[in-house]
Amino acid sequence: MKVILKADVKGSGKKGDLIDVSDGYAKNFLLKKGLAEIATAGGINEINQRRVSDEFHRAEYLKAQKQLAAELDGKQVDVPIRTGEKGKVFGAVTTQNIAAALNELGYEVDKKKITAKDAMKTVGVFDAEIRLMEGVVAKIKVNVVPLA
Helix, strand or coil: EEEEECCCEEECCCCEEEEEHHHHHHHHHCCCCCEEEEECCCHHHHHHHHHHHHHHHHHHHHHHHHHHHHCCCEEEEEEECCCCCHECCCCCCCHHHHHHHHCCCCCCCHHHHHECCCCCCEEEEEEEEEECCCCCEEEEEEEEEECC
């Protein structure tokens, strides 16, 4: 019997999968517990449309992230911070500071996606990396400047 899963079922499939199971398993377990519904032409068509829609949205999101990475790649961001004598920074520049500086430039980037190669504890230019998603990375320069 062909059924469409309404929820993830261990050993059978994930929500939205069209699977072929024995009649007894379908009637006595999957249908009885509300984990599946009998596959109809309308249900199968709905699954196919949802799958196509999900792939389209995933492709659009990937395209947008790649475009953002291309815009950010090679950019230099100025991060003003309080300093003492000889350019020594009080504390360190954090990913939150970098995200705030990017936000001022009009790029909304989550601080968790930013990684700095070196600790930014002095005034100067440092390298940082923004991992927008798997396989989409932008490298930026962070210019730590004394707060005026």
